[in-house]
Amino acid sequence: MALAGVRVIELAGLAPAPFCGMILSDFGARVIRVDRTKVAMTVDTQARGKQSVALNLKNPKGVAVLKKLCVQSDVVLEPYRKGVMEKMGLGPEDLLKENPRLIYARLTGYGQSGSYAKAAGHDINYLAMSGLLSMLGRTSEKPYAPLNLVADFAGGGLMCAFGIVLALLERSRSGRGQIIDASMVEGAAYVGSFMWKSRSLGLWNRPRGENLLDSGAPFYDTYRTSDGKYMAVGAIEPQFYQQLIQGLGLDDADLPAQMSISDWPQLRETFSRVFATKTQAEWSQVFDGTDACVTPVLSVDKVLSHPHNKARGSFFKDSQGEISPRPAPVLSRSPAEPCRFRDPFIGEHTRSVLKEYGFEQAQIEQLLSAGIVECNEAKARL
Numbered sequence: 001m002a003l004a005g006v007r008v009i010e011l012a013g014l015a016p017a018p019f020c021g022m023i024l025s026d027f028g029a030r031v032i033r034v035d036r037t038k039v040a041m042t043v044d045t046q047a048r049g050k051q052s053v054a055l056n057l058k059n060p061k062g063v064a065v066l067k068k069l070c071v072q073s074d075v076v077l078e079p080y081r082k083g084v085m086e087k088m089g090l091g092p093e094d095l096l097k098e099n100p101r102l103i104y105a106r107l108t109g110y111g112q113s114g115s116y117a118k119a120a121g122h123d124i125n126y127l128a129m130s131g132l133l134s135m136l137g138r139t140s141e142k143p144y145a146p147l148n149l150v151a152d153f154a155g156g157g158l159m160c161a162f163g164i165v166l167a168l169l170e171r172s173r174s175g176r177g178q179i180i181d182a183s184m185v186e187g188a189a190y191v192g193s194f195m196w197k198s199r200s201l202g203l204w205n206r207p208r209g210e211n212l213l214d215s216g217a218p219f220y221d222t223y224r225t226s227d228g229k230y231m232a233v234g235a236i237e238p239q240f241y242q243q244l245i246q247g248l249g250l251d252d253a254d255l256p257a258q259m260s261i262s263d264w265p266q267l268r269e270t271f272s273r274v275f276a277t278k279t280q281a282e283w284s285q286v287f288d289g290t291d292a293c294v295t296p297v298l299s300v301d302k303v304l305s306h307p308h309n310k311a312r313g314s315f316f317k318d319s320q321g322e323i324s325p326r327p328a329p330v331l332s333r334s335p336a337e338p339c340r341f342r343d344p345f346i347g348e349h350t351r352s353v354l355k356e357y358g359f360e361q362a363q364i365e366q367l368l369s370a371g372i373v374e375c376n377e378a379k380a381r382l
């Protein structure tokens with residue numbers, strides 16, 4: 001796999017950093033998640049392929065253990081508020097001094113500088129600060145955050161993984177590590193570059209929800225079917241729009257022009273009325289194999305069985321029977337191979353990892369009995 005041989009220490013976080021760690025793990029990196037001690041259950045639902053070491057970083061001996069892990073690693077990924085790592089004596093200066101090849105990835109909401117750097121926040125706040133939230137939502141409604149996909153995952157976890165891969169590539173030439181300041185505000189805004197770069201085209205001149213791609217246009221929207229499901233319509237180009245009209249059984253001569261904005265409400269009503277006459281399966285039959293750009297809105301349970309997804313293996317079931325998306329993109333020679341085994345228990349690999357990283361048996365026992373590290377091998381065997 002592309003990242004085979006890369007060792008990553010991931011400090012346990014909420015959503016974006018776990019996703020970043022999972023991407024690296026899916027593509028072959030060895031990811032060791034450092035969990036807190038005295039925690040019964042992990043909140044990391046993106047732990048695929050990771051190992052877990054439970055370590056008390058409030059104790060200087062715990063800090064020393066982490067340093068030793070980082071000296072022998074390629075990447076450390078930290079998801080805390082600015083200053084937390086420095087307070088524990090684990091800031092970039094401390095760790096890069098001991099391992100100048102280390103890539104030190106800091107995944108935060110607001111970045112390492114600026115007046116918000118130390119403030120708490122979540123996806124919706126970062127999305128708001130990126131400018132993008134102001135553009136999301138239906139006409140005459142308040143701004144609407146699309147789950148926590150944009151800032152946490154696209155602008156946060158994924159962008160941070162991209163930064164790590166870039167830093168690894170650069171290190172192969174320079175031999176030196178570096179610090180990655182991954183701000184979710186900036187990551188989200190960067191993902192949304194198109195919104196800024198396409199303003200001159202007049203794509204976003206109208207109020208929220210009344211533009212071409214924000215559900216303003218009737219040919220770029222979803223429609224309810226007779227069985228209460230939905231179809232997604234993305235027929236922008238005139239030649240594809242024609243196929244939409246044909247599939248709906250409408251006559252172009254009876255309809256206003258596609259780009260007549262003042263007629264969009266009337267056109268939407270017509271489309272809504274027609275889509276409500278057939279089931280989702282019936283509409284799929286009508287549009288499959290055409291270029292009308294009309295697809296069923298699949299539920300997360302149904303994606304696995306759709307013939308297209310099935311043919312490509314786009315989703316898979318793990319050993320627990322859980323459906324997951326296959327890691328993307330697909331590399332021809334060294335594709336990702338997601339681990340199908342269950343996620344680790346907190347501290348499941350403490351003993352084995354410490355041993356591998358050069359701790360003597362007696363040292364490990366001392367750390368265990370002092371509560372500086374915790375081990376959960378027994379739970380794993382149950």
Ligand SMILES: C[C@H](CCC[C@H](C)C(=O)SCCNC(=O)CCNC(=O)[C@H](O)C(C)(C)COP(=O)(O)OP(=O)(O)OC[C@H]1O[C@@H](n2cnc3c(N)ncnc32)[C@H](O)[C@@H]1OP(=O)(O)O)[C@H]1CC[C@H]2[C@@H]3[C@H](O)C[C@@H]4C[C@H](O)CC[C@]4(C)[C@H]3C[C@H](O)[C@]12C
Binds near residue numbers: 058082121
């Ligand atoms: C699914 C829910 C998650 C939603 C995601 C949400 C939408 C997001 O947007 S996530 C993005 C959040 N932002 C960031 O990550 C930006 C960077 N980070 C921060 O800004 C902050 O870390 C923070 C704001 C996120 C949190 O601030 P906090 O003050 O808590 O922490 P920090 O200042 O960063 O300091 C960390 C302190 O921790 C110490 N530390 C760290 N490691 C160790 C260690 N190994 N040992 C000892 N100490 C350690 C460190 O020293 C710092 O200490 P100090 O403060 O003293 O300096 C989920 C959200 C909530 C979940 C639910 C909940 O947990 C309850 C249940 C739990 C159960 O197990 C499972 C079910 C739950 C219902 C659970 C379900 C879901 O997972 C959630 C709903």
